[in-house]
Amino acid sequence: YDGKQKPGTIVIDTNRRFLFLVGANGTARRYGVGVGKEGFEWTGTERISRKSEWPTWIPPEEMKIRVKAKEGRILPDRMEGGPDNPLGARAMYLGSSLYRIHGTNQPWTIGSAVSSGCIRMRNEDVVDLYERVKVGTKVVVM
Numbered sequence: 001y002d003g004k005q006k007p008g009t010i011v012i013d014t015n016r017r018f019l020f021l022v023g024a025n026g027t028a029r030r031y032g033v034g035v036g037k038e039g040f041e042w043t044g045t046e047r048i049s050r051k052s053e054w055p056t057w058i059p060p061e062e063m064k065i066r067v068k069a070k071e072g073r074i075l076p077d078r079m080e081g082g083p084d085n086p087l088g089a090r091a092m093y094l095g096s097s098l099y100r101i102h103g104t105n106q107p108w109t110i111g112s113a114v115s116s117g118c119i120r121m122r123n124e125d126v127v128d129l130y131e132r133v134k135v136g137t138k139v140v141v142m
Helices: 062-070 123-132
Strands: 012-013 020-022 029-032 044-053 090-094 099-100 113-115 138-141
Touching: 020 123, 029 123, 090 123, 099 123
Parallel strands: 012 138
Antiparallel strands: 012 020, 020 029, 044 090, 044 138, 090 099
């Protein structure tokens, strides 16, 4: 790793679709990710504000309206955590935003621009990252 961020920082390169957990001595652990689709891209700096194992998914009203209009599907008001939940095995919430780094029950989407702004990881990768970081960890999305 040859960037400017300190060890322990998460850096998400949305163009290359990789998440890096910066280590010591110019190293980083690299994970493949899915990122926001066209119109849902974003950049900035946040901190992990909360962590959750097998999180409950509560789709925002805007998402429910958008999906119904575009795809004709009706999203649930709430979905408890578990293997069928789109947030996957773990979620790390980013500041007070609606965005999260989370797992997915659709691992074939990793490497694509597919989400409504969240960062998706394979479940085994998000579990690994979840165990390595703490609430308060700096996250840089570029």
